[in-house]
Amino acid sequence: MANPAGHDTLREVDLDRFFRPETVAVIGASDTPGRPTTLNWGRIRAWAERAGARVYPVNPNKETVDGIPSLPSVLDVPDELDLAVILVADAMGALEQVIAKKARFAVLFAAGFSESGQEGEERQRRLEELLATGGVRLLGPNTNLNAFESFRDDLPGRPIALITQSGHQGRPVFQGQEIGIRFSHWAPTGNEADLESADFIRYFADRPGTGAIAAYIEGFKDGRTFQLAADHAARRGVPIVAVKVGRTDVGRSWAKSHTGHLTGADAVVSAVMRQYGVTRVDGLDELLDTAAMLARSAPPRGDGVCVYSISGGTSAHMADLLTAAGLRLPELTPDTQVALREWIPGYLRINNPVDNGGHPTGDWRGRRILDTIVADPNVDVLVVPITGAFPPMSDKLVDDLIAVAATTDKPVCVVWGSPAGTEPAYRDALLGSSLPVFRTFGNCVTAVRAFFEYHAFARRYRSGWGGSMDLGTSPGAGAARALLVPGAVLPEHRSKELLSAYGIRTSRDILCTSATEAVAAASSLGYPVVLKVAGAELPHKTDLGLVQVGVGSGREVREVYARMVERAAAATSTPIDGVLVCEQVSGGVETVVGIATDELFGPTVMFGIGGVSVEVYRDVTFRVPPFDRDEALRMVREVRGLPLLLGSRGRPAADLDAVVDVVMRVQQLARDLSGELAELDINPLVALPDGAVALDALATAR
Known part of the structure; x- marks a missing residue:
């Protein structure tokens, strides 16, 4: 598992020496026909020579390999060694010699390590222990030799x-x-x-x-x-x-x-x-x-996509897919439409998508149309689906696309739909250009959406590392830490104390150990109230009938109290802490905020639409600290239930700022208590028009 409080910087590795070595040794090199090591030796030798490196075959059973003197051991390499490629079965023995040689890098081709079960995991553990004794950096094991390909x-x-x-x-x-x-x-x-x-x-x-x-x-x-x-x-x-x-x-x-x-x-x-x-x-x-x-593709100025084709059906199909993917197809400006109408018949669509009907593509009008579209300020990406090869018209269209793309930094994306892919317009012209070229509508849509999303991300991104999001430690961390007992689950009232230490608003609750205390508590809070059994061994109280909402009188408090204590005794042999009498908070949207410990990323913050059905609908999303307030807001906005928070069917909108406040405070809690807190579940956190209130919470210590 990643150490959540551990390293905050990447290690320094001089990979230039790996990809551009001066000396390379191939352990197990062979020129015996038909041997896999012969093929691999040939590939590595050719790559090393292209890189200008000196290459040494190492094989104690051969005097020469392909006419090059073979060395009995990697220790006999006369120079400092940048890269050793290990092809022999005795990988560990060879690696020991590579470490003794003080090589900078090694590649271990062999399999049979952690990918192969318990014995392999033990072999890899010993391998990692061996690596820790020397300064060599290792690629592999269980790797191919693809680093030594020929790159055009x-x-x-x-x-x-x-x-x-x-x-x-x-x-x-x-x-x-x-x-x-x-x-x-x-x-x-x-x-x-x-x-x-x-x-x-x-x-x-x-x-x-x-x-x-x-x-x-x-x-x-x-x-x-x-x-x-x-x-x-x-x-x-x-x-x-x-x-x-x-x-x-x-x-x-x-x-x-x-x-x-x-x-x-x-x-x-x-x-x-x-x-x-x-x-x-x-x-x-x-x-x-x-x-x-x-x-x-260069970064876009905006997010407008225009579709241009010779067929209304093709245009409609592509426009449907782009729109369904959340991409925007703006109308072209009036000036652009006036210009396009000079070359495109009046019965064809020109506002976006643009359908030219086919014939203008084959003559001088095709280039005029393309120049006009890419000049439109509402167009940031042009998508041109060509559903079939139809020379010479398609040849002329491809030539025009390549020419117009050279005049603009707006991406001109071409979908070549012919299943053959042997046409000169595709094979010789499009593939020789720098245009983004696709064979399917779906891949084009995926790529265009990724293009806009990445550059929107790049414009807003602010790194959370290097101190820019160092929140320090909350003043409430000490009080929160004191509540945690290793391995124990905190009952609801203690879990809410944990939240309060971080300034998270909770419902007003009073823990009672008798019906008389419960009546007094309800009177002080004001009716109606909520009654809940309090106990660490009862995490799913609603399922057990241990929560009652809308309790409206002292008599009803006594009845519910007695019934709940009886049910709790049947549900668990562990004594309960009592019964919580809680203020009843009406309205709002039930959300959930929590912390889980991921096996790889450590403390992870969750947000979603909450309530008793959270595990059914699973409308939740996650972030891993550190993240800023803007990222927390994006987190809130990406759940499917966002319309509920924005107000629907005449209901008031929730206070998203308050929800984001809670998410940020929970992140701080996760960072402060990463070594002590395993899980936290605030469900529901009710998002109100003027704040957010935690109605229930459950924390588990590590």
């Missing part, structure tokens, strides 16, 4: 840097080179016994010109370092697009068996990605297309 430098646009925990899952992304998408690096991190995704995110974000980072992640070695790395990339303005497996129980179990990582609660993983502007996608095709869109 003849492709346009800013490059994508690729990180994958599975080499095979990265292959279809890396093959984007074959359709004109440029890549600069590929880091296959495997089990991450040492080097992890966060190290490479930081390195790639710091490299000038990186257009985007694409990642296939099965699990995080450390949730904290992922937060720090994502923050680093956000501050550098480098977008990250990621596939993160583990959405389902099956996916989580396979991710564990594959890489040995904890996968984390998926809802928390998604929340952390939103918090740091990481675009999460589902498919490898989406990963490639979205990363390419972000890498190739």
